[in-house]
Every structure is written in C-alpha cells, then in structure tokens.
Amino acid sequence: MDTFCTVYCYAVSRSSPDICSLTRIYYDAGCDDLSFSASNGVVLATEKKQKSILYDEQSVHKVEPITKHIGMVYSGMGPDYRVLVRRARKLAQQYFLVYQEPIPTGQLVQRVASVMQEYTQSGGVRPFGVSLLIAGWDEDQPYLFQSDPSGAYFAWKATAMGKNYVNGKTFLEKRYNNDLELEDAIHTAILTLKESFEGQMTEENIEVGICNEAGFKRLTPAEVKDYLAAIA
Amino acid sequence: MNEHKGHKYIFQIVSGSILSWNAVLEGEANKVGYSLPAARKTGTTICGVVFKDGVILGADTRATEGMIVADKNCSKIHYISPNIYCCGAGTAADTEMTTQIISSNLELHALSTGRVPRVATANRMLKQMLFRYQGYIGAALVLGGVDCNGPHLYSIYPHGSTDKLPYVTMGSGSLAAMAVFEDRYKPDMEEEDAKRLVRDAIAAGIFNDLGSGSNIDLCVITKGKLDYIRPHDEANKKGVRTGDYKYKRGTTSVLTKSVTALNLEVVEETVLTMDTS
Numbered sequence: 135m136d137t138f139c140t141v142y143c144y145a146v147s148r149s150s151p152d153i154c155s156l157t158r159i160y161y162d163a164g165c166d167d168l169s170f171s172a173s174n175g176v177v178l179a180t181e182k183k184q185k186s187i188l189y190d191e192q193s194v195h196k197v198e199p200i201t202k203h204i205g206m207v208y209s210g211m212g213p214d215y216r217v218l219v220r221r222a223r224k225l226a227q228q229y230f231l232v233y234q235e236p237i238p239t240g241q242l243v244q245r246v247a248s249v250m251q252e253y254t255q256s257g258g259v260r261p262f263g264v265s266l267l268i269a270g271w272d273e274d275q276p277y278l279f280q281s282d283p284s285g286a287y288f289a290w291k292a293t294a295m296g297k298n299y300v301n302g303k304t305f306l307e308k309r310y311n312n313d314l315e316l317e318d319a320i321h322t323a324i325l326t327l328k329e330s331f332e333g334q335m336t337e338e339n340i341e342v343g344i345c346n347e348a349g350f351k352r353l354t355p356a357e358v359k360d361y362l363a364a365i366a
Numbered sequence: 367m368n369e370h371k372g373h374k375y376i377f378q379i380v381s382g383s384i385l386s387w388n389a390v391l392e393g394e395a396n397k398v399g400y401s402l403p404a405a406r407k408t409g410t411t412i413c414g415v416v417f418k419d420g421v422i423l424g425a426d427t428r429a430t431e432g433m434i435v436a437d438k439n440c441s442k443i444h445y446i447s448p449n450i451y452c453c454g455a456g457t458a459a460d461t462e463m464t465t466q467i468i469s470s471n472l473e474l475h476a477l478s479t480g481r482v483p484r485v486a487t488a489n490r491m492l493k494q495m496l497f498r499y500q501g502y503i504g505a506a507l508v509l510g511g512v513d514c515n516g517p518h519l520y521s522i523y524p525h526g527s528t529d530k531l532p533y534v535t536m537g538s539g540s541l542a543a544m545a546v547f548e549d550r551y552k553p554d555m556e557e558e559d560a561k562r563l564v565r566d567a568i569a570a571g572i573f574n575d576l577g578s579g580s581n582i583d584l585c586v587i588t589k590g591k592l593d594y595i596r597p598h599d600e601a602n603k604k605g606v607r608t609g610d611y612k613y614k615r616g617t618t619s620v621l622t623k624s625v626t627a628l629n630l631e632v633v634e635e636t637v638l639t640m641d642t643s
Contacts, residue, residue, distance in 0.1 A: 223478075231470055
C-alpha cells in the first residue's frame with residue numbers, strides 16, 4: 135500500500151524563508167502485517183523478509199513492547215518506526231508518573247497519533263513513513279488501533295496492512311467472529327499471512343506478538359514454530 | 367519521616383558517655399567560635415542484608431511530622447523494577463518521587479536494551495540525580511535486588527555517595543539496627559535466618575528509637591521469586607481497652623424520687639415557614 139501525504143517544503147535561507155511548493159511524498163510499500171482482536175486477547179503478526187540470509191534476524195524486531203500491557207507493529211520505514219517506539223515508551227512512562235496508573239491503550243494511541251500529526255504540519259520535517267498497529271489490554275478488554283502517517287487513528291476488530299492488505303482484509307472478513315479465542319486468533323492470523331507470503335514461511339521470517347490479561351509478549355521463534363507446525 | 371523544611375532537631379541520647387563527649391566537643395568548638403551542626407532526625411529504621419540466594423530489605427512503618435506520628439502504617443519499601451526494590455528514609459516526598467522517577471527511567475532503559483535491569487544501573491541513576499541536587503533532596507536509600515550478576519545491596523546517601531555492602535542500615539534507628547547486624551550477621555545465611563535477622567534489626571529500631579515504630583515490612587528478593595511481605599510482623603498492634611468508664615444503671619441506688627410537673631401556658635405561637643422552593 136503506497137502511503138502519501140502532502141507537505142509544505144521549506145527552503146530556508148538566512149534572508150528569506152521561502153514556502154516553495156506542495157510536495158507529494160511517496161513511501162514505498164511496506165511488508166505485510168495484520169492483527170486480530172479476539173475475545174480474550176489480541177494478536178499481531180508480521181512477515182520479516184530479510185534481503186539476505188546473512189542478516190542476523192534476532193537483532194532487529196518489528197513487534198515491540200511499549201509497556202507491560204501494550205505492544206505494536208508497523209508497516210513502512212523501519213527507522214521511522216524506531217523513533218515512534220521510543221516516543222511511545224516515553225509517553226507511557228510520563229503518563230504513569232502523573233496518574234500512577236498504566237496508560238490506557240486509547241490514551242497512548244491518541245498521544246502517538248498526535249505526534250505523527252505534528253510532523254505533517256511542522257516546518258523542516260517530513261511525515262513518518264509508517265502505519266502502526268497498536269495492541270493493548272486494559273480493564274479486562276482487548277484493544278486494537280491503527281495509526282496512519284496523517285495522524286488519523288482507528289480502532290479495529292481485525293485488520294491487515296501492507297502490500298496485500300486487500301486480500302488480507304477479505305480473508306479476515308470471512309473468518310472473523312466475536313467469540314474467537316486467542317489460540318484460534320493466532321492460528322487465523324498466521325493463515326492470513328500465509329495467503330500472501332512468497333516462499334516458505336518459517337519461524338525466522340515472521341514475528342508474532344500476543345496481548346492478553348497477562349500482558350504483552352512477543353512469541354519466541356520456538357513458540358512460533360509450534361503454531362506453524364499446526365497449519366502445515 | 368515527613369520533615370518540615372527548615373526545622374532541625376537536636377539529637378539527644380540519654381546515655382551519659384556520648385552526651386558528655388558531645389558536650390566536651392561542643393565546648394571546645396565554641397571556644398574557637400564554631401557551633402556544632404544540629405543533627406537532623408530522619409525518623410525511620412531501614413536495613414538490608416545479602417543472604418545465600420538473594421537480598422532481604424526491611425523497614426518500619428512509622429511516618430513522623432516532627433514529634434507527631436503522621437502515618438502509623440506507611441510503606442517504605444518502594445518498587446524500582448520487578449527484580450529491584452528500594453527502602454527510603456528521610457523526607458517522604460523525596461524518597462517517593464525519586465524512586466518513582468528512577469523506576470520509570472529504568473523501565474525505559476530495560477525496554478531499550480531488551481535486558482533485565484541491573485541493580486548497579488539503578489544505583490548509578492540514583493546517585494547521579496542526588497548529587498546533582500547537592501543534598502537538597504533528602505533521600506537516604508537502601509537499594510537491593512537480584513540481577514544477572516547475582517544479589518546486590520547498596521546504601522545511598524542524600525548527597526550522592528553510595529556504599530556497596532553485604533548489610534546496611536539507614537535512618538534514625540540505624541544505630542540500633544546496625545548493632546543487631548554487627549552481632550549476628552554471617553555470610554551466606556539461609557532465607558529463614560536472614561528474615562529473622564532483618565526482623566530483629568528493625569524491631570531494635572522500632573523499640574529503641576522514637577522516630578521508628580509500628581510494624582515491620584519485609585521484601586525478599588531472589589532470582590526466581592519476589593516476596594513483598596507487608597506486614598511481616600505486627601509488632602505494635604493496637605490493644606483492646608479492658609475497662610469501661612461508663613457506669614451501669616443501678617450503680618447508684620435511688621433513695622427518694624419526687625416529680626414536679628411544670629404547668630406552662632402557651633403565650634405566643636409563631637410559625638416561620640422554610641422556603642423550600
């Protein structure tokens with residue numbers, strides 16, 4: 135999915151700052167990822183295609199914890215994502231210091247989306263080239279939000295992002311129902327990923343994160359392998 | 367534990383020898399034109415000990431506002447991270463906020479590194495913050511936890527110095543507690559022995575120091591588990607009153623009884639209605 139935003143480009147010289155032109159920034163389509171909200175938890179799943187077998191896959195992660203009970207994944211530019219992960223973590227801590235309560239997922243999403251919006255309206259910066267999927271658990275309820283480069287955010291029951299998001303969403307529409315348990319959700323999420331996956335899907339080139347009442351957790355490759363074995 | 371800023375309390379020990387030593391020193395100092403600094407009571411007993419499998423932190427539960435007990439059951443063992451806890455003596459607000467700030471920063475650090483936080487890191491963060499404030503943050507801390515390098519225990523002073531030791535005490539009851547430690551501490555104790563030692567050290571502070579009192583809280587941190595025992599020992603349970611000042615009917619026997627009816631005429635009657643609109 136190509137994401138684009140319009141942005142004012144500033145050419146600043148000492149004497150006169152010039153608002154030169156309306157520019158369209160195109161961001162390259164990111165990898166597929168999708169997420170699924172079940173009755174007792176949320177699943178985040180993404181493919182992690184590395185360009186070469188020489189990459190050390192375990193050194194960089196796409197699924198990242200923000201707090202004990204919130205995690206997120208992205209589609210788009212990795213470096214931009216890193217910055218947002220740091221920002222989100224800091225925002226969560228600041229909230230905790232003031233209110234002595236873990237930040238509700240919706241509050242975090244609002245703040246992160248605010249940051250993303252800022253970068254569409256400030257000078258000298260460009261919008262973040264990522265779409266985020268934020269999953270969390272508070273007050274005995276699972277939550278799933280998407281945050282776009284424009285700063286718009288949406289709550290979802292299940293969604294897909296990336297190259298084949300159309301197919302992914304159609305697949306999810308067929309398979310989603312409100313009473314799905316977390317285990318089935320993980321199974322469905324992996325199946326959906328497999329639909330648009332080129333090549334062999336192994337525990338090294340996908341990442342799965344789950345969020346339930348015990349908190350957020352990124353599954354280890356061994357755990358992912360067990361789920362993959364079930365669908366083989 | 368809550369100190370009014372600017373109030374100072376003179377340390378008065380009733381044991382003769384120390385008083386006389388102090389008096390001599392004071393006299394000598396006055397001769398040259400100096401006065402001894404007034405000691406500041408921190409109204410707490412906190413301590414920590416390293417045992418075979420981890421560390422045990424102990425604290426009393428009295429919070430004082432001068433000579434008055436402000437809180438009979440306050441919590442002095444603060445959370446830093448799942449494997450690190452910190453006891454705080456001194457100004458209550460300072461210990462509370464300092465530990466919270468460092469806890470927050472440590473969580474960010476742990477998420478960034480992807481590793482379980484180390485006690486040495488928490489120690490660094492705390493001492494660097496306290497030094498920055500040149501002692502104006504009145505927080506005297508006992509920091510303990512277990513990380514990948516084993517169990518660690520630090521004592522941190524308000525000006526920012528730290529000591530890494532197998533057993534430490536802080537607060538106004540620290541002398542009483544340290545006396546117990548110096549007598550009975552042994553390296554590599556078992557958990558139950560260590561718990562008993564910490565309990566006795568805090569009890570010494572509670573019963574012999576006016577600034578400490580009420581219950582004993584313990585926190586046992588080992589590699590696999592964490593036990594936050596609050597209270598471990600209710601050493602000062604409020605008693606039940608045995609007597610009663612009320613007299614039962616019939617205690618005083620009635621000899622005679624005469625009733626005089628007051629016949630009053632109604633002279634004037636006025637009714638004022640309340641405006642309930």
